[in-house]
Ligand SMILES: O=P(O)(O)OC[C@H]1O[C@H](OP(=O)(O)OP(=O)(O)O)[C@H](O)[C@@H]1O
């Protein structure tokens with residue numbers, strides 16, 4: 001399936017989780033028999049071209065795509081977690097979302113110094129989540145040059161924020177007007 005065909009599998013839910021947000025829901029994409037596999041293949045091709053030595057994905061939706069890309073390329077997966085989940089000494093960072101604030105944490109021991117880690121998530125909106133993940137992974141010694149997303153909401157400026165932080169962004173589809 002092409003990225004355009006995959007785009008038609010995304011469900012848009014107006015006013016979720018709050019008024020004014022057009023929620024771009026991946027449930028319908030990953031529920032389609034070919035949707036998840038085709039999406040993962042597209043992302044894996046790009047991750048390979050980026051020279052990925054490991055894949056990092058953000059909890060929760062980034063785990064679905066990131067872990068599958070890691071399997072496809074036979075690479076390790078680094079979970080970037082929401083707070084209070086990891087049982088060891090962590091490093092963490094607070095960040096702002098399109099709606100609200102949150103925190104990400106990682107096990108710094110999961111990264112080898114200088115390792116090329118490619119970030120994978122379902123969607124980039126303001127870029128707050130991906131930027132926080134990039135900062136955290138870099139703090140742990142990773143080389144972060146690329147981040148891959150299924151969906152870009154270009155009007156929210158996230159991809160540009162990442163590029164300003166020297167992270168190249170690649171996405172399979174865009175939804176404009178959000
Ligand atoms: O570019 P941003 O403005 O940071 O927004 C994008 C992030 O928001 C969503 O995750 P969410 O925090 O809603 O968590 P979830 O994956 O657990 O649903 C999405 O999966 C991205 O990680």
Ligand SMILES: Nc1ncnc2[nH]cnc12
Nearest residue numbers: 022023024025098123125
């Ligand atoms: N508009 C949106 N749709 C789905 N997930 C999101 N995460 C942040 N903004 C979002």
